[in-house]
Structure formats: C-alpha cells, structure tokens
Amino acid sequence: MTLTDLRPLARPELLGLLGRTPLARITAGLPQPHPGFWAKLEGLGAGGMKARAAVSMLLGARERGELHPGAPVVESTSGTLGIGLAFAGQALGHPVVLVGDSELEPSMRQLLHMYGVRLDIVERPAARGGWQAARLARLRELLAVLPGAYWPDQYNNPDNTTGYASLAAELAVQLDQLDILVCSVGTGGHSAGLVAPLRAHWPRLRLVGVDATGSTIFGQPARPRLMRGLGSSIHPRNVAYDAFDEVHWIGPAEAVDSCRRLARSSFVTGGWSTGAVARVAAWAARVHPGAVVATVFPDGPHRYLGTVYDDAFTTAHGIDPADAATRPVEIPHPRAAEATGWARCTRVTDPLAHTTLAHTSRNDTPRSDTSRNDTP
Incomplete structure (x- = not known):
C-alpha cells in the first residue's frame, strides 16, 4: 500500500x-x-471542535520524533475526529487514513473523501467491544503495512x-x-x-x-x-x-x-x-x-x-x-x-x-x- x-x-x-x-x-x-x-x-x-485536538496530537508527535515529515497518520473514528485530522493533515502535510465502520453516514464519508482522506470501512462489530474494537483491530493491521505510520490513539493520548x-x-x-x-x-x-x-x-x-x-x-x-x-x-x-x-x-x-x-x-x-x-x-x-x-x-x-x-x-x-x-x-x-x-x-x-x-x-x-x- x-x-x-x-x-x-x-x-x-x-x-x-x-x-x-x-x-x-x-x-x-x-x-x-x-x-x-x-x-x-x-x-x-474550521475542522470542528476536534481540530484542536488533532493539531495538538500531531504537533506533539512531531516534537517527540514519533511522526516524521510526510508520514501517514492512521486513526479510528466515528467521524468527528476524522474531520479534525483531515484539517490537521492538510495544515501539517500528512496523509490521513481513517478506519470507520459501516454505520458511518454517507454524508460524512463524502466529506472525508472530499478532504483527501483515505477511508477504510469495517463491516461487522466485534463480539466484544462493538464497532470500536472492530475499528481498532483493523487499525493495527494497517499500521503493520504502512511504513512510518503514526497512530494518535485519541482515547489515551494526553x-x-x-x-x-x-x-x-x-x-x-x-x-x-x-x-x-x-x-x-x-x-x-x-x-x-x-x-x-x-x-x-x-x-x-x-x-x-x-x-x-x-x-x-x-x-x-x-x-x-x-x-x-x-x-x-x-x-x-x-x-x-x-x-x-x-x-x-x-x-x-x-x-x-x-x-x-x-x-x-x-x-x-x-x-x-x-x-x-x-x-x-x-x-x-x-x-x-x-x-x-x-x-x-x-x-x-x-x-x-x-x-x-x-x-x-x-x-x-x-x-x-x-x-x-x-x-x-x-x-x-x-x-x-x-x-x-x-x-x-x-x-x-x-x-x-x-x-x-x-x-x-x-x-x-x-x-x-x-x-x-x-x-x-
């Protein structure tokens, strides 16, 4: 890929x-x-509320050397952070790959594609942890095949x-x-x-x-x-x-x-x-x-x-x-x-x-x- x-x-x-x-x-x-x-x-x-968090997470990763110039950013989202990351990716020069699920609204999919995001959709919720767990499992698969990719881990990232x-x-x-x-x-x-x-x-x-x-x-x-x-x-x-x-x-x-x-x-x-x-x-x-x-x-x-x-x-x-x-x-x-x-x-x-x-x-x-x- x-x-x-x-x-x-x-x-x-x-x-x-x-x-x-x-x-x-x-x-x-x-x-x-x-x-x-x-x-x-x-x-x-611009980018909604979570653009603030998205910019902060990418800048923090760059300062620590975890995110290199031009490296892809991969994250799981139900939509709102995705728009914020699309904004941050454009501002800072990083391609963005988002893992969503089949319940993501068509309008949100269109917006994300419009902003240049690559969207990966999971079709079934996990037996334990539902859609979030399914998205995170797919995210880890993507990290393994995207050299230098950075995962912000919005749930646990200070x-x-x-x-x-x-x-x-x-x-x-x-x-x-x-x-x-x-x-x-x-x-x-x-x-x-x-x-x-x-x-x-x-x-x-x-x-x-x-x-x-x-x-x-x-x-x-x-x-x-x-x-x-x-x-x-x-x-x-x-x-x-x-x-x-x-x-x-x-x-x-x-x-x-x-x-x-x-x-x-x-x-x-x-x-x-x-x-x-x-x-x-x-x-x-x-x-x-x-x-x-x-x-x-x-x-x-x-x-x-x-x-x-x-x-x-x-x-x-x-x-x-x-x-x-x-x-x-x-x-x-x-x-x-x-x-x-x-x-x-x-x-x-x-x-x-x-x-x-x-x-x-x-x-x-x-x-x-x-x-x-x-x-x-």
Missing part, C-alpha cells in the same frame, strides 16, 4: 483558522423553560487533552463568571482539557459529564449505541474521573428532541452530542437558579440530516421525541441500575480502578443554589 499520491503539501497558514468560535446564549425550552445557558459553537470553527487549552482560554475571556460546565464525554479529551485551566479561574466550578446510554465509560454495561460522537465501548484513559461532580446518561429520544427544539427556536443546533449536552445544560440552569452554565456544541447539524432530523430514520429506530424524558431519573451509583433513558448520578466511578469518587461534599455549590432536586 502506498500513500505517495495522497501526500499533501503542508499548508501551515490553515492553522490561523483554528478556534476563535462564537459563544451563543441559548434560551429555547429543552423542553421546559430555563434561565438560559452559554454554548460554545465549535461547529463554526495531547488530545492539552489541545483544548485554547478553547478554555477563549471561554475564560468570553465569560465573566462560570459556575457549571457541561461536557459530553467520548474520548474524555475536551472535558479534561477544559476543567483544569477553567478551575484555575473559577475554583468552585462544577463539571457535569454527559454520556450516552449503552456507554461503559462511567461504569454502565456496554450496549449497542445508536448515538455517535459521545459514549464508548472501551474505557479511555483521558477521562478525568476525579474532576467530575456528576454524570448524566442521555438516550436518543432526548437528544433528538433537544436538537430539533434548538433548530426551531435558537437556529444553532447540531447532532447527538449537541442535543445531549443542551438537555443537561438547560436542566442545570433550571435547577441551579443564578448559576452561570456553559457547554460546548461540538459540531453543526449537516452531518445529521439523514438521522437526527429525519423522521423516517427516527421511526425506523423506534425514536419518538414525544417520549423524551423531561428530567433525569436519579441513581445512587453507576452500577445500581442500568440507564435506558435520561439518568443522573452524583457519584463518579473509574470502572477500571473500582474506586468511587464522591463529590457531594465539594464546597463548590453554585450561587443561589438551594437544592439539587429537579424542581422547575
């Missing part, structure tokens, strides 16, 4: 397009009224986390105060990369994680997942478990309902991750009156026109936005009950360490907060 014909010329001027995304005030009912929260619109940045320092710096400038930060969790990179520098500005900042039902990141059993972009069938070591104050699991109905409400009432919207964090951010703003709440919308809606915004798709998959939960079910521990819809837990667990990290005693209750019960 040769990638000579795919090797791009470095375009370092593209790096000037990275970041500096706008911050929007969201007041749309999701589904109930709330005081509003701030959303960082990463979908309006440079993934440090890539979001610029996002944290932008939020610190754009906001005068921040009490609650709501982050979707997939690789764990952006939540870990944001919380440390932002707590340097606001030590009482609470971090709320948003996971997908069927994801095993926070100790739930791994199940087949319809939503892409958040959740995992493996345990990424970039997840900063001890930084979270609570975690919410969101199902497809809640994400779809939120995305469509955002589109109708706020114009800015996105995909599964955006719908999930918007739901939780609106809830946090409602139950913590007076608190300043912010979240990150990782991308825009275009990738999801045939899924989240397609009635035929949602009907075929048994998703009825009218059935979406309006508040979370409380569970005492991640292993106490399986979350099949919106659920919340204030005890955060690293499933590999088998250590429970309770945050209910943290002295960081947001201003004007008198109760953690969901009382609209």
Whole structure:
C-alpha cells in the first residue's frame, strides 16, 4: 500500500483558522423553560471542535520524533475526529487514513473523501467491544503495512487533552463568571482539557459529564449505541474521573428532541452530542437558579440530516421525541441500575480502578443554589 499520491503539501497558514468560535446564549425550552445557558459553537470553527485536538496530537508527535515529515497518520473514528485530522493533515502535510465502520453516514464519508482522506470501512462489530474494537483491530493491521505510520490513539493520548487549552482560554475571556460546565464525554479529551485551566479561574466550578446510554465509560454495561460522537465501548484513559461532580446518561429520544427544539427556536443546533449536552445544560440552569452554565456544541447539524432530523430514520429506530424524558431519573451509583433513558448520578466511578469518587461534599455549590432536586 502506498500513500505517495495522497501526500499533501503542508499548508501551515490553515492553522490561523483554528478556534476563535462564537459563544451563543441559548434560551429555547429543552423542553421546559430555563434561565438560559452559554454554548460554545465549535461547529463554526474550521475542522470542528476536534481540530484542536488533532493539531495538538500531531504537533506533539512531531516534537517527540514519533511522526516524521510526510508520514501517514492512521486513526479510528466515528467521524468527528476524522474531520479534525483531515484539517490537521492538510495544515501539517500528512496523509490521513481513517478506519470507520459501516454505520458511518454517507454524508460524512463524502466529506472525508472530499478532504483527501483515505477511508477504510469495517463491516461487522466485534463480539466484544462493538464497532470500536472492530475499528481498532483493523487499525493495527494497517499500521503493520504502512511504513512510518503514526497512530494518535485519541482515547489515551494526553495531547488530545492539552489541545483544548485554547478553547478554555477563549471561554475564560468570553465569560465573566462560570459556575457549571457541561461536557459530553467520548474520548474524555475536551472535558479534561477544559476543567483544569477553567478551575484555575473559577475554583468552585462544577463539571457535569454527559454520556450516552449503552456507554461503559462511567461504569454502565456496554450496549449497542445508536448515538455517535459521545459514549464508548472501551474505557479511555483521558477521562478525568476525579474532576467530575456528576454524570448524566442521555438516550436518543432526548437528544433528538433537544436538537430539533434548538433548530426551531435558537437556529444553532447540531447532532447527538449537541442535543445531549443542551438537555443537561438547560436542566442545570433550571435547577441551579443564578448559576452561570456553559457547554460546548461540538459540531453543526449537516452531518445529521439523514438521522437526527429525519423522521423516517427516527421511526425506523423506534425514536419518538414525544417520549423524551423531561428530567433525569436519579441513581445512587453507576452500577445500581442500568440507564435506558435520561439518568443522573452524583457519584463518579473509574470502572477500571473500582474506586468511587464522591463529590457531594465539594464546597463548590453554585450561587443561589438551594437544592439539587429537579424542581422547575
């Protein structure tokens, strides 16, 4: 296999397009009224949110001598990081080979091909670990036949986390105060990369994680997942478990309902991750009156026109936005009950360490907060 014909010329001027995304005030009912929260619109940045991480991982590898000039970059992706790596590959002059799976949307495949990416598709999920495990198995096969190829390993690469320092710096400038930060969790990179520098500005900042039902990141059993972009069938070591104050699991109905409400009432919207964090951010703003709440919308809606915004798709998959939960079910521990819809837990667990990290005693209750019960 040769990638000579795919090797791009470095375009370092593209790096000037990275970041500096706008911050929007969201007041749309999701589904109930709330005081509003701030959303960082990463979908309006070149390469999307994960371009920050992609550039950071490639630059870090080059500095350590792990990635040589013009060498190929190989990674597994459900799509979003793929766009970021396509951006980083063009900017830094590296051909990009991505391993996706047969559930990758046709629009995303077209985008990746358009950006010059070589796409390798696996057709069957692994018996253990699902699509992620199948993609990683194929990735290792490619590494064996691509001389000098570099695998960023987004799930366990600290440079993934440090890539979001610029996002944290932008939020610190754009906001005068921040009490609650709501982050979707997939690789764990952006939540870990944001919380440390932002707590340097606001030590009482609470971090709320948003996971997908069927994801095993926070100790739930791994199940087949319809939503892409958040959740995992493996345990990424970039997840900063001890930084979270609570975690919410969101199902497809809640994400779809939120995305469509955002589109109708706020114009800015996105995909599964955006719908999930918007739901939780609106809830946090409602139950913590007076608190300043912010979240990150990782991308825009275009990738999801045939899924989240397609009635035929949602009907075929048994998703009825009218059935979406309006508040979370409380569970005492991640292993106490399986979350099949919106659920919340204030005890955060690293499933590999088998250590429970309770945050209910943290002295960081947001201003004007008198109760953690969901009382609209």
